Each structure stands twice: as structure tokens, then as C-alpha cells.
Amino acid sequence: MDKRALILVDVQNDFLPGGALAVPDGDAVIPVINRILPQFEHVFATQDWHPPHHVSFASTHKKRVHDVIWVQGMQQMLWPDHCVHDTAGAQLADALHKGAIEQIFHKGTALDVDSYSAFFDNARKGSTGLADHLKHLHIRDLYFAGLATDYCVLYSALDALDLGFKVWVIRDACRAIGDAESAFKKMAHHGAKILDSQSL
Numbered sequence: 001m002d003k004r005a006l007i008l009v010d011v012q013n014d015f016l017p018g019g020a021l022a023v024p025d026g027d028a029v030i031p032v033i034n035r036i037l038p039q040f041e042h043v044f045a046t047q048d049w050h051p052p053h054h055v056s057f058a059s060t061h062k063k064r065v066h067d068v069i070w071v072q073g074m075q076q077m078l079w080p081d082h083c084v085h086d087t088a089g090a091q092l093a094d095a096l097h098k099g100a101i102e103q104i105f106h107k108g109t110a111l112d113v114d115s116y117s118a119f120f121d122n123a124r125k126g127s128t129g130l131a132d133h134l135k136h137l138h139i140r141d142l143y144f145a146g147l148a149t150d151y152c153v154l155y156s157a158l159d160a161l162d163l164g165f166k167v168w169v170i171r172d173a174c175r176a177i178g179d180a181e182s183a184f185k186k187m188a189h190h191g192a193k194i195l196d197s198q199s200l
């Protein structure tokens with residue numbers, strides 16, 4: 001069987017209830033992830049890792065959260081300040097079994113471009129190094145879990161498909177900011193398989 005990697009997307013304090021950009025029920029993914037971790041040969045994680053005054057922060061532009069602005073020809077949704085690098089909010093969730101994580105990849109580190117995907121920034125200029133690392137290890141089968149289904153999990157899965165990986169998204173190991181169903185539909189439409197953790 002081909003080697004499988006579990007990619008944990010942004011399971012960080014700021015995305016949990018009480019965090020700066022709390023995903024509803026976001027902490028529910030943690031026990032599911034902890035239970036399935038041992039089933040994977042490789043486990044990688046991403047951290048949203050923004051500088052202060054990041055382009056995606058409403059405060060940077062003195063605008064309101066959820067306003068949409070144009071940045072370098074791209075629409076940018078504005079968020080509360082979140083996942084500022086090296087802050088408690090940017091740390092991986094305390095309850096997550098971090099020992100199994102082989103390597104962490106940071107995203108959203110450039111001041112002037114956001115990065116929803118685990119692979120590339122939204123302008124597709126910068127890369128996190130994850131794709132090269134997976135190719136180097138001859139890993140072709142990727143399983144996604146984490147936060148949020150309709151942003152970073154969605155864009156990560158679509159980029160992975162685009163890069164030629166086989167993609168599974170573990171439904172009950174993800175939570176959305178908004179509409180989970182249309183995100184799952186979109187991923188499935190592009191070739192991802194959506195499954196439950198019980199059927200791994």
C-alpha cells in the first residue's frame with residue numbers, strides 16, 4: 001500500500017472556542033484527530049503564522065471584520081487579528097497529541113499576502129515547502145483534517161489535487177467557519193474523497 005500522510009491544518013488555539021477567530025465547535029476535531037493519528041505512517045501539521053499588521057487583519061486597514069477588500073488584484077476577506085507568530089493563539093491546541101507530528105509548515109508568513117492553503121500563498125507565488133517535502137518522501141496519498149473546512153482545509157485540498165496528490169478529507173475531523181457542506185461538495189467535485197474517521 002502507498003504511504004499515507006495525515007495533514008493537520010491549523011489546529012491552533014486562535015481557531016478554538018474562546019480564540020481570536022474561533023471556529024464553531026472547533027475543539028471537537030481534537031479527540032477525533034488524536035484517535036486516528038496512530039493509523040498514519042506520516043503526520044504533518046500547518047500553523048497559520050502571521051506577522052503583526054498582516055494584510056488579512058481588519059485592524060491593519062481600519063476596516064471591519066468580514067469586510068472584503070482588493071489587494072493586488074485579489075479579493076481579501078478581513079479577519080480579526082489571529083495567529084500572530086510566536087503568540088499563545090498561534091500555538092497548536094494543547095490537547096493535540098503533538099508527539100506524532102513529524103514536521104510543521106508555516107503559512108501566511110508574508111506581510112502582504114494571505115495564505116489559506118498548506119502549499120502556496122493565495123497569489124501562488126510563495127510555497128511552504130510541504131509539496132516538495134511530500135514528493136521527496138514519495139508520499140502520494142494525503143488525508144486532511146483540521147480547521148477550517150471552508151477556508152484552509154478547502155484550499156489545501158484543492159491545491160493538493162492540483163499538484164497530483166490523491167486526496168481524502170476526513171469529515172468529522174474538520175469544522176467550518178461558515179458553510180461546511182458547500183466546501184465538501186467543492187472538494188468532492190474536484191476529485192477529493194470525503195470520508196468519516198470511522199471508515200479509515
Ligand code: VGL
Nearest residue numbers: 010048079147148151152
Ligand atoms: C483560516 C481564515 C484566516 C483557516 C486562516 O485556517 O481556515 N481562516 N486564516
Ligand code: ZN
Nearest residue numbers: 048056083108
Ligand atoms: Zn489567517
